[in-house]
Amino acid sequence: xxxxxxxxxxxxxxxxxxxxxxxxxxxxxxxxxxxxxxxxxxxxxxxxxxxxxxxxxxxxxxxxxxxxxxxxxxxxxxxxxxxxxxxxxxxxxxxxxxxxxxxxxxxxxxxxxxxxxxxxxxxxxxxxxxxxxxxxxxxxxxxxxxxxxxxxxxxxxxxxxxxxxxxxxxxxxxxxxxxxxxxxxxxxxxxxxxxxxxxxxxxxxxxxxxxxxxxxxxxxxxxxxxxxxxxxxxxxxxxxxxxxxxxxxxxxx
Numbered sequence: 001x002x003x004x005x006x007x008x009x010x011x012x013x014x015x016x017x018x019x020x021x022x023x024x025x026x027x028x029x030x031x032x033x034x035x036x037x038x039x040x041x042x043x044x045x046x047x048x049x050x051x052x053x054x055x056x057x058x059x060x061x062x063x064x065x066x067x068x069x070x071x072x073x074x075x076x077x078x079x080x081x082x083x084x085x086x087x088x089x090x091x092x093x094x095x096x097x098x099x100x101x102x103x104x105x106x107x108x109x110x111x112x113x114x115x116x117x118x119x120x121x122x123x124x125x126x127x128x129x130x131x132x133x134x135x136x137x138x139x140x141x142x143x144x145x146x147x148x149x150x151x152x153x154x155x156x157x158x159x160x161x162x163x164x165x166x167x168x169x170x171x172x173x174x175x176x177x178x179x180x181x182x183x184x185x186x187x188x189x190x191x192x193x194x195x196x197x198x199x200x201x202x203x204x205x206x207x208x209x210x211x212x213x214x215x216x217x218x219x220x221x222x223x224x225x226x227x228x229x230x231x232x233x234x235x236x237x238x239x240x241x242x243x244x245x246x247x248x249x250x251x252x253x
Contacts, residue, residue, distance in 0.1 A: 014063065017056055018112045019237060022105055024049045026233035029102075029153065030226045032093070050090055057083040060112050075111030082108045095154035102150035106237045107143065110244050131176045131183070132250050138172030139247045142240055145169050149236055153229075159215070166208060170201050173243055177201075180250060193242075193249035200235070200242035207232040 028049050031042045060079045064072060085101035145165045151157040180186050180194035211228050219225035 014056075014060060015109065015113045015241070018060070018105075018109050019234060021049065021053050021056055022109070022237050023230060023234045024052070025102065025105065026230040027226070029098070030230060046090075050086070053086055054083050060108075064111065075108075075114070078104060078108040078111045095156055098154050099147070099150045099156060102153070102233075103147045106146045106150075106240055109237050109241055113241055113244075131179050132247075134172050135176035135180075135243075135247045135250055138169055138176060139243050141165060141169035141172060142243050146236060146240060149233070153233070163212075166205075170205055173197055173201050173246070176250075177246060180246075186250075190249045193246040196242045197239075197246035200239040204232070204235045204239045207235055 024045060028042070028045050031045065057079055061076060064076050064079060082101065082105045085097065085104055089098040089101045091097075145162070148157060148162050148165050152159060152162045177194040177197045181191050181198075186194075207228060211232055214220075214225055214228060219228075
């Protein structure tokens with residue numbers, strides 16, 4: 001395997017482990033608020049999340065030290081800020097401390113995945129200018145939606161803001177991605193990135209609709225509610241990754 005192949009394999013494992021930590025964080029938050037569900041597992045999950053998060057952050061920082069692109073320091077800052085905010089949240093479990101930790105952890109997945117122009121090796125013709133702009137705006141809205149989702153999960157904002165930002169982000173990304181798949185001048189890697197963004201957005205919206213229905217009619221069980229909400233959290237980070245790669249592919253980052 002070539003050196004670039006080894007780097008991609010390490011990056012894939014790093015992203016998978018980072019997403020696993022996000023899953024455990026979402027599950028931990030849910031179990032803390034549902035003390036009668038798996039109560040014996042909650043302390044173990046909390047300690048596993050704290051220790052695993054610290055270890056994973058150190059590994060990611062060690063890998064990013066060798067990066068040579070201009071965004072290296074921003075990526076290092078995001079990864080380092082995740083356990084720092086996490087420790088503050090662990091000390092108090094205050095929503096105002098947990099929200100930055102959850103939001104920065106999702107954003108740091110971009111740093112761990114090393115998404116950017118330098119990570120793309122195939123170029124096609126330039127996409128339509130409006131497509132690039134709409135995709136970039138959509139990416140910004142996805143970031144705002146990540147923060148809004150964390151705030152909603154910790155009961156700091158209302159559901160309406162989450163729905164409005166999420167709807168705008170979904171429309172922007174889907175419009176740009178569908179146009180990219182239909183453009184004959186785009187390359188194969190750009191089409192793949194667009195299709196991945198479309199799939200991620202559709203799955204995330206479907207999970208959001210499922211959670212919304214449970215809010216209106218009531219969940220069938222505590223386990224179903226926890227599974228749906230935690231999946232919504234994890235797929236939110238996957239959507240951020242997919243949209244980030246799509247924007248990088250069309251030249252918007």
